[in-house]
Amino acid sequence: MVDALQFLVAGLVIGSIYGLAGIGFTAVYNVTGVVNFAQGDFAMIGAMLSIAMMVAGIPLIIAIVLAVIFVAFLGAVIERLAIRPASATVIRGIVITIGLGVLLQGIAVVLWDSDPKALPAFSGETPINLMGVTVPPQAIWVIGTALALMVALHLFFQRSYLGKAFRACAVNPFAARLVGVRVPTIASISFMISGGLGAIAGIIITPIAFMQYDSGIGIGIKGFIACIIGGFGHPIGAALGGIMLGVIEAFSAGYLSSGFKDAIAFILLLAFLFVRPGGIMGELEKVEH
Numbered sequence: 001m002v003d004a005l006q007f008l009v010a011g012l013v014i015g016s017i018y019g020l021a022g023i024g025f026t027a028v029y030n031v032t033g034v035v036n037f038a039q040g041d042f043a044m045i046g047a048m049l050s051i052a053m054m055v056a057g058i059p060l061i062i063a064i065v066l067a068v069i070f071v072a073f074l075g076a077v078i079e080r081l082a083i084r085p086a087s088a089t090v091i092r093g094i095v096i097t098i099g100l101g102v103l104l105q106g107i108a109v110v111l112w113d114s115d116p117k118a119l120p121a122f123s124g125e126t127p128i129n130l131m132g133v134t135v136p137p138q139a140i141w142v143i144g145t146a147l148a149l150m151v152a153l154h155l156f157f158q159r160s161y162l163g164k165a166f167r168a169c170a171v172n173p174f175a176a177r178l179v180g181v182r183v184p185t186i187a188s189i190s191f192m193i194s195g196g197l198g199a200i201a202g203i204i205i206t207p208i209a210f211m212q213y214d215s216g217i218g219i220g221i222k223g224f225i226a227c228i229i230g231g232f233g234h235p236i237g238a239a240l241g242g243i244m245l246g247v248i249e250a251f252s253a254g255y256l257s258s259g260f261k262d263a264i265a266f267i268l269l270l271a272f273l274f275v276r277p278g279g280i281m282g283e284l285e286k287v288e289h
Contacts, residue, residue, distance in 0.1 A: 015246020
């Protein structure tokens with residue numbers, strides 16, 4: 001029982017990161033129709049920037065805030081200079097964002113070399129014992145931050161005027177334009193949200209797992225799989241898909257072998273594509289014009 005609870009905690013931690021990455025995918029896809037495969041590299045850049053600024057003597061909290069703002073701005077720049085001029089379709093967008101991801105990895109390895117790097121734990125490293133389960137304090141930060149962001153984004157999409165504009169663009173961009181929604185501006189904001197979420201995900205996981213220039217690849221792929229599991233285009237579905245994926249990975253690594261962890265993710269991907277391609281919560285339908 002203790003082992004199962006330990007695996008559950010580990011799964012919730014990594015699943016929260018996958019869920020945040022998945023929500024970043026949906027924020028961009030719903031507005032632009034682009035699958036942003038640079039999402040994982042946003043996480044890597046956010047973490048590496050935070051580490052670099054901390055090493056330069058900037059207090060950790062300020063370094064984190066500046067890194068999140070920078071990566072959010074970087075997302076908007078990518079949308080304006082790379083995605084919008086190309087009038088990116090799904091396939092074209094995939095190619096562009098993969099290329100941008102490789103570019104970001106190259107910049108990272110030049111600036112910060114290829115050695116793994118870490119941030120200090122936000123609340124120390126003394127583990128907490130809950131019913132015999134050892135929980136690192138950083139795990140609580142990861143789960144708590146992810147849940148808070150997911151709730152905040154849900155309220156944003158459901159209650160705010162800007163969130164309703166996002167939903168209108170997701171359902172019918174042409175009709176959204178007719179009622180005065182500035183779709184290009186919403187697209188830029190979607191990339192900013194995607195970049196900010198990616199940076200936060202990378203930063204909060206780095207005290208637990210080392211970060212290096214190519215770490216974003218795994219986060220991006222698992223975030224994409226989380227979207228497929230939960231329903232591409234559905235933010236809550238992406239969050240649930242990420243948590244489900246993380247928990248299943250943790251249990252398979254604990255009871256089978258850690259070598260099966262990545263294989264399980266791709267087996268789930270194929271299973272959902274064949275059996276339920278709309279995901280757990282169904283795909284958000286889009287009208288093309």
